[in-house]
Amino acid sequence: MTVRTGRRIADLADDWARTITHDSVLTLPEWLATDDEGRDGETRYLLSGENGQGAGLVANPIAAGTFPTNDPVALLLSSELEPGGEAGLVARIGDLRATLADDLASCYPVAVSTLPGGYLPGLVGDLRPENVRLLLDGLQKAASDWGCEAVSVLHVPDGSPLTGELRRRGFVGAAFLAQAQLDLTAKDFDEYLAGLPKRRRNKIRRERREFAEAGFTVRLDDIGRRSREMAELHAAQLQSYGYHQVTAERLQGLMDRIERHLAPWCRILVAERDGELEAFALAYEYAGELHLKMTGFSASAQEHFGYFAMSYYALIEYALQAGVHTIVYGPLTYHAKVVRGCALSPRSSYLLVPEPLRERVAQLAELIDRHNRAVFTAMGTGDR
Structure with a gap:
């Protein structure tokens, strides 16, 4: 089977669009191009098969200091552990992290496969075994070309066809994160509220x-109209x-790229007072899903529940009205x-490290996975 390679999605965009079944906005060539144009480092795209029967891969070498959720070493060594879980487990995780910190710090750069701006692996499309093997071979070849001693596939959903082949190759994984998704069956906001406990309903109304x-x-609002103000609000939030x-x-610069590539799917809710922008929520609507990706709030909006008003209530109302x-x-x-x-749906990140580190990394990953899955389960089934 032929595997095509590109350094930018533009090298493969037409074939990518024909080959990959785009069931998420995160796999669109336009989405990938938005990331490409803002990236300084290398990227590698691989594409196998054709006409809806193939699969693709996105990979990048990452250095220390990138966003922690896109850094498998940071996830392993310093991801924040939610309270709860098995007694004593957090202390054991801390002890193992301390023994591995220096050794894992020497593994940068790491060749990482994930979809930019999303919490899914960068292997997409028809993930039958032969495609998965070819693409993982390509990922490990890219790692060698980039001088990376460690290789990672991030944010793999439970039940993914990637899991078996990753484990066969010596990757170890843990559920460092969970994707949060709201499935709406209500016909309007009042019906959505009715599905929540009474004390939560009263709090939301207040x-x-x-x-x-x-x-x-x-x-x-439109993406191009208030982009400078939105950039300032979001920058202040991140800082x-x-x-x-x-x-x-x-x-x-990101706002400009969004306007250029993603405007057809971009949905921006703005909150104004006396004509001034006070808060916003930017999401993408595609294939029956709404992906919230960016928010910003003035100090006054924050004081008056702006985060919840925009990220949840206004967005839920929009989704219900839009179907x-x-x-x-x-x-x-x-x-x-x-x-x-x-x-909550767990997302496991898999990491392949040099042989001398694998046993200790596997032990640490197993403890983190056990802790996080117990906490996610307790959150999902507890009193809301």
């Missing part, structure tokens, strides 16, 4: 009322989380998502 009484009004390298200028039945929220801040109706 939050929505306070947001409205503060003078904020919500409407749909408050510690990502000080993310500037408004850098985000303005969209699934909102994909991504990982982290799990409690806020679960109590508003989201379900």
